[in-house]
Amino acid sequence: MAVGRRGVMGGMAAATLAMPAIRARAQAAGVKIGLVAVLTGPQAALGTQLRDGFLQGLKHTGGKLGGLPAEVLVIDDELRPEVAVTKVRSAIERDRVDFVVGVVFSNILGAIARPVTESETFLISTNAGPSTFAGRGCNPFLFVTSYNNDQVHSVMGQAATDNGYRRVFVLTPNYQAGRDAVAGFRSRFKGEVVDEVYVPLTQLDFSAELAKIAAARPDAIFTFMPGGLGVNLVRQYRQAGLANIPFLSTFTVDEATLPAQQEAALGFYSAAPWAPNMDNPQNRRFVADFEAAHNYVPGSYAAQSYDAALLLDGAIRRTGGKLSDKAAMREALRAAEFQSVRGNFKFGTNHYPVQDFWLCQVARRPDGKFQTETVRKVLSNDVDPWAAECRMR
Structure with missing residues (x-):
């Protein structure tokens, strides 16, 4: 395929990520995928992981999905909903993609969900998992290979309760996923939230918030700060001398950040359905081949996207390559006939995963690279809290 699999990092990012779309090698009588990821700006590392993970999955399926030659259109959503809608509409109407896959941020998924699903195109979200689509807003054309936003954050609420923390300071961005994070944490945390602070999604200076944390003297903090927000918060938290206050997070210290x-994040905690050190054959193969191809450690953005490629491979194969049979394709996707890097995986009635969740901690590997590693399983076969409201059966 013409799409590069090499990781786009550091000073090389600007020129590569500026391209709005990259076409993979065209194939006749195949399957077309519109792969949506943020590849511009400070959050581009997350989109790069997502893109590289899906392409790694496609490499493992021999460049085909369900036996059909695969063509990939990589779409940079630029973290701008109006841009994402325009580009995705074009992919559906002009390029006639069979599936739209990807999406890092929930505000982008919220913008493109309606135009994609109303065209009866299947939308596979590999990261964004807002509660708005998990309950009454569930959709027969929407599947999620990551988690419900509330759900993954509740893991850290449970972990905080298990650890005996009574007073926790909460800090998240002011958008849907941030509000879901707080709701998820609160759903299982039995102590007191001493303060609940929301910041703009573009904020990079946390000095005012760190002063509040120091003054509150909580037992721990809980935060969800993806991408560049997390990089700055972790560095500034360590520099402010607050590392003695346990740092509990989701998608703040991960393989993208x-x-x-680096050392600023050592010992900090995260919660996730997957970590690079999970010991099963599919994950060992994925991590080893991914690092060999891209020279960086894959994160959940890559792992969930890799799973999406294998999900599509299994579903298309089950239907005999009949992409136009929407009912059969829906049932094939629901069956989830693939081996996940997470091991235990299936879809609930709302097309969100039923899976295990783990408490993870940042560690330095013998080769000097940093990764999150599982500490203990917190939830088993967990069903997200909105699934009961979904009317699909």
Whole structure:
């Protein structure tokens, strides 16, 4: 395929990520995928992981999905909903993609969900998992290979309760996923939230918030700060001398941010359905081949996107390549006939995963690279809290 698999990092990012779309090698009588990821700006590392993970999955399926030659259109959503809608509409109407896959941020998924699903095109979200689509807003053309936003954050609420923390300071961005994070944490945390602070999604200076944390003297903090927000927060938290206050987070210290955070993040905690050190054959193959191809450690953005490629491979194969049979394709996707890097995986009635969740901690590997590693399983076969409201059966 013409799409590069080499990781786009550091000073090389600007020229590559500026391209709005990259076409993979065209194939006749195949399957077309519109792969949506943020590849511009400070959050581009997350989109790069997502893109590289899906392409790694496609490499493992021999460049085909369900036996059909695969063509990939990589779409940079630029973290701008109006741009994402325009580009995705074009992919559906002009390029006639069979599936739209990807999406890092929930505000982008919220913008493109309606135009994609109303065209009866299947939308596979590999990261964004807002509660708005998990309950009454569930959709027969929407599947999620990551988690419900509330759900993953509740893991850290449970972990905080298990650890005996009574007073926790909460800090998240002011958008849907940030509000879901707080709701998820609160759903299982039995102590007191001493303060609940929301910041703009573009904020990079946390000095005012760190002063509040120091003054509150909580037992721990809980934060969800993806991408560049997390890089700056972790560095500034360590520099402010607050590392004695346990740092509990989701998608703040992960494989997308650790190359920039490094020692500043050591010992900090996260919660996730997957970590690079999970010991099963599919994950060992994925991590080893991914690192060999891209020279960086894959994160959940890559792993969930890799799973999406294998999900599509299994579903298309189950239907015999009949992409136009929407009912059969829906049932094939629901069956989830693939081996996940997470091990235990299936879809609930709302097309969100039923899976295990783990408490993870940042560690330095013998080769000097940083990664999150599982500490203990917190939830088993967990069903997200909105699934009961979904009317699909």
